[in-house]
Amino acid sequence: MARPVVTIVGRPNVGKSTLFNRIAGKRISITEDTPGVTRDRIYAECEWLDNHFTLIDTGGIEPNTTDTIFAQMRIQAQIAIDMADVVLFMVDGKEGVTAADMEVAQMLRKAKKEVILVVNKMDKFVNDDNAYEFYNLGIGDPVSVSSTEALGIGDLLDEVIAKFDESMNTEEDDDSIKIAVIGKPNAGKSSIINRIIGENRVIVSDIPGTTRDAIDTKFERNGQKYTLIDTAGIRKKSKISETVEKYSVLRAFTAVERADICILVIDADKGVTDQDIRIAGYSHDNNKGMVIVVNKWDLVEKDNSTFN
Incomplete structure (x- = not known):
């Protein structure tokens, strides 16, 4: 049986690839403070507490763009959402809710997937109250993390595993x-x-x-x-x-x-x-x-x- 699929989505430069690399345990997806660095879907086989799953990183979603590459990145992200059992919707805790975040949230509501709202860049958890602003997205309870400092990653993965069906957790050998x-x-x-x-x-x-x-x-x-x-x-x-x-x-x-x-x-x-x-x-x-x-x-x- 196929492993469950977890897809990371969000607008550009919120830290998706850093989270992807943190969960995967190695540098797979390129990370740099330049919007649009991750363009295609990137895959990694991951494990947490004996639960195996496929993690997908996606390019930043620009809802209203005329740029050809960004438009295709949105299509790639939509394909990854369609494939997903669980979607990690990442937002920037320092910037707060943006119009682009609202557009992505609407896209996810239409997809009718299991979604976890991930508030990134909460480096010290001092202003954890900032996360409450993201309830306005209508996605659910926000989970605060810092991908760069590796804070809150374990709690996030616990939330991910809790969304899995028991039938999903079957490990497969890669004999391809x-x-x-x-x-x-x-x-x-x-x-x-x-x-x-x-x-x-x-x-x-x-x-x-x-x-x-x-x-x-x-x-x-x-x-x-x-x-x-x-x-x-x-x-x-x-x-x-x-x-x-x-x-x-x-x-x-x-x-x-x-x-x-x-x-x-x-x-x-x-x-x-x-x-x-x-x-x-x-x-x-x-x-x-x-x-x-x-x-x-x-x-x-x-x-x-x-x-x-």
Whole structure:
């Protein structure tokens, strides 16, 4: 039986990824004080008091945005809410209730899910009375935490476990074949994954660097379980400037190490580059099997030296 699913949602920059990493016990989701850092759904298998569950981190929900990436992030968050058995709705205890919080609360009421209201950044619990303002959201009793200081996390997890059905708490062994999808930015890795699994699991856009985290997607075909790992495009060091970009590249190399086999996606329109060779070499050095996929073949002008 599948493990219960716990999804963390909220507007940007309230501390969702810090809480995710705290519960998971390791740095999986990128954390930085920049709204929109977490773009896709990030998964981790977690355990609390012998209760096993899948935790999902989501990008910040911007209810009324015209930005393409933020709009797609909202879609990703909605998918994660639909998948969830329990939703952790995180708000910022220092900022108080905002119009965006109200919009997210309305979205959750329509979803009719088990929701726990998490008031973050209550670092010293001195002004715990501030949490009472969040009753205005109509979600229920607020649970005060500080993700950064690890305060209140145990109490929060107790609340989460209390929401689980007894039938949910069955541990599953991960016997899937792990496949890392690697390649340069904008080679089409996310589009290939979406084609394989048949849903918009990963945000697809023509902006290089859209996939900043390594994202696990589990699926089954002909009785065999697989885990696809989509990664941030691997760039040359000279082109990596932002701290988020640096950490994303590290995550991509870590994904190769986790994988049983790698799919190297090459942009046919650009041809094989030195960077493609470097990526293939890293996989070879880690003794990984490899499948080379030449994407965007329709953009290549055909002649006697090409195959249709």
